[in-house]
């Protein structure tokens with residue numbers, strides 16, 4: 001489909017370049033090295049980091065920000081390591097994700113991926129405990145992803161049925177996990193939890209809303 | 211040997227899914243005569259889920275500051291923790307304004323940029339050194355290994371400590387302890403395991419992990435060795451789920467490099483957590499002579 005030039009946003013590239021990680025966007029000369037080495041491009045038809053960069057430079061703001069492909073990038077850094085222009089594609093992806101999340105929070109966009117919900121649940125757990133608590137993360141993420149508590153619990157049981165039992169039998173999860181009678185079942189908390197709260201409130205997305 | 215004491219950052223999986231990596235790391239350093247002092251009250255590095263770099267820098271400023279008070283460099287067995295600690299260390303060293311800002315948020319984030327952050331592989335080969343390790347070996351680990359490095363050892367360039375296309379640090383250790391590197395696995399060494407997509411696009415993640423397992427199997431490996439708990443979760447913890455979902459039989463043991471090294475140093479398998487890997491490791495134990 002031809003590009004509608006009157007719908008392009010000439011400021012989009014500046015918006016990305018002022019976001020942490022997006023600074024080097026404009027150096028891209030479209031060689032496609034990034035796409036050729038990308039493990040996702042090998043599996044998912046149409047996935048193309050070079051094209052995302054090109055569309056960003058052209059100012060196709062809506063198409064880029066609503067593209068579900070943004071959320072399947074592994075941030076594996078293969079493209080970044082190989083790019084002859086040091087575009088830092090993986091970091092650009094991160095910058096685009098954060099812009100898209102802000103748009104969604106402002107009600108201007110609907111993100112077609114559960115990834116932001118997972119990231120938010122993770123950050124929330126981290127803010128609360130200071131460390132990753134697998135069980136708490138799953139209990140928070142699945143209901144949000146599935147849209148209700150019951151559906152979430154059912155989906156979680158399906159994903160964790162075999163895996164959870166396997167980890168339990170190896171003493172890695174559940175009441176005997178982690179080498180003590182309660183680890184794995186309960187959150188491992190740090191003492192200075194207040195510092196985590198301060199970090200997320202001052203620097204995280206919550207801080208920006210203020 | 212240039213190093214005898216380090217701050218140790220275990221990372222969150224050390225308490226659950228990668229407890230065997232934690233156990234074997236502690237046991238190996240003890241045997242090598244390097245004292246590990248756990249970073250007191252350490253917090254999560256942000257993993258791959260905190261995408262705002264400034265939040266990652268703040269989280270790790272606290273970890274770095276705790277080790278700095280002890281005047282010790284930090285070592286971690288997790289590639290993702292290493293990446294987050296090292297990029298934070300670099301950013302904080304270079305940016306006075308950032309340090310001042312973080313200090314203003316809380317005094318525990320007051321880091322002056324005086325210590326180094328390292329991955330265990332780097333410490334083994336480049337700090338302790340192969341000669342020193344060789345002098346302490348008690349057994350030959352006669353195993354054919356597919357050495358899998360994953361993402362953050364050879365890239366991105368500013369934090370990498372091995373070659374991006376053909377990393378060799380793990381290969382060197384395996385050869386040192388009497389193991390053999392299988393041919394035809396090199397091109398898989400650094401292809402991502404799919405771990406970051408496990409919770410949101412399990413289908414893609416399973417495809418990616420399966421490729422690595424298949425290539426290792428076809429290359430004739432007795433086991434895969436690795437140096438990151440997320441890779442461990444995908445390739446070992448989820449292997450049975452992958453077999454079931456994709457209707458294949460793989461049965462490939464997956465061990466941490468610290469477990470293999472520990473065997474060569476004569477450490478008890480149980481102390482190395484070799485009964486905790488999801489895919490049975492008994493066959494590997496039979497190859498230690």
Ligand code: SF4
Nearest residue numbers: 028029031032034083
């Ligand atoms: S490798 Fe770099 S320069 Fe080449 S297309 Fe990708 S981003 Fe652009």
Ligand code: SF4
Nearest residue numbers: 038073074076077079
């Ligand atoms: S970081 Fe993303 S775009 Fe780059 S190679 Fe990895 S999956 Fe592909």
